[in-house]
Amino acid sequence: MSKKEIGQQPPLTLLSDFSDRNVYVGIMKGVIAQINPRLTVVDLTHQIPPQDIAAARFCLMNAYPYFPVGTVHLAVVDPGVGSKRRAIAVEFAQGFLVGPDNGIFSGVLSQTPAIAAVELTNFNYWRTPQPSKTFHGRDIFAPVAANLASGVPLKQLGQEIDPASLVKLDIGDCxxxxxxxxxxxxxxxxxxxxxxxxxxxxxxxxxxxxxxxxxxxxxxxxxxxxxxxxxxxxxxxxxxxxxxxxxxxxxxxxxxxxxxxxxxxxx
CATH class of the missing domain: 2.40.30.90 (Bacterial fluorinating enzyme like)
Structure with a gap:
């Protein structure tokens, strides 16, 4: 794995609906630390209402401008976990987005369009090639985000997809x-x-x-x-x-x- 120099690695943010009443967030941080314990991990919030993709979309959209260019934003509000919905990583001008393709990133991408996107099909960057059907945050998204923040190129993480095909959450027009x-x-x-x-x-x-x-x-x-x-x-x-x-x-x-x-x- 290619790593950047200590002190030059971008931070990694976490956002989820996991709350603080269980160990899910801690487990994801453990997976990240196993890959690169030097990463700075910032909790945006884990109090998104359960399965509320719209709230996650809004919170991430309003948080990303306050982080350095290159930051990796890991967001897991994933009612479709284990289904055919895509697991994705996206590059945009401010950094990277990692999570489910369910519209959670559509707020950010409405303000700063995607440069490139991949479906996370390379299981060499997963925690296990046989991920849980109910915890992709642990088995796919956390390890991918940690590798991405550690310098692994986006294209190595999976198959390139058209950014225009990413799911957009319809919240109404202004x-x-x-x-x-x-x-x-x-x-x-x-x-x-x-x-x-x-x-x-x-x-x-x-x-x-x-x-x-x-x-x-x-x-x-x-x-x-x-x-x-x-x-x-x-x-x-x-x-x-x-x-x-x-x-x-x-x-x-x-x-x-x-x-x-x-x-x-x-x-």
Missing amino acids: KQTTTGVVGCIQYIDHFGNLVSNIPGSYVQGKTWCVQVAGLSIPGGETYSDVKVGEIIALVGSHGWVEIAINCGHAHSQLQINLQDALQVLFF
Whole structure:
């Protein structure tokens, strides 16, 4: 195995729905350490709701810009594990993505397109040529990611595939209108904030509101622009228009859900 010099190896990030109540994450880290104990491994989160590919897509899309070029991002939210869904590795301008081909990478690749992609068919880089049908994170993805971060070329990991064939997760479109922007809810965070797929750049320097579920919600800049318990729309740190309740839980209180439509109006 070709390895880069110590200190020059890129970090390897982990994202999953495994939680911290079992040993699955620790096992993957053990597999990575067996291949290269010098790698820096960063846990993005393991609290993705079970099988929630859309949430994983959003979290990874918003995390990758904060890592050095060359970082390997290993993401395992894989309800199709053991089925005919492809196991893949993808190169893009910022680094590499390793995981199932189920749309989990479509957020990242919507912002920075794939340069190359392979299906992980070379079992020489797996933990075992007979992987578990239920734990590809341990037997395929973790060892592949560790080898990739250690300098193994992408093309050695499997058969090249057309990046255009990668699965895209359909979360709805964001479209400009004559009076504003139409979009939908793409993510609900731990605080119950409802994050839309409308970039904050659309509302910069404008007076605006959000209309959703029969409500008209004023646009502001901080949660404290309204009183405790009141609703506000603002641009979150992730750069997307969101709906929040100051010191409240917008999702449970407003009963607005993923993919529900909304529109931003300018006036």
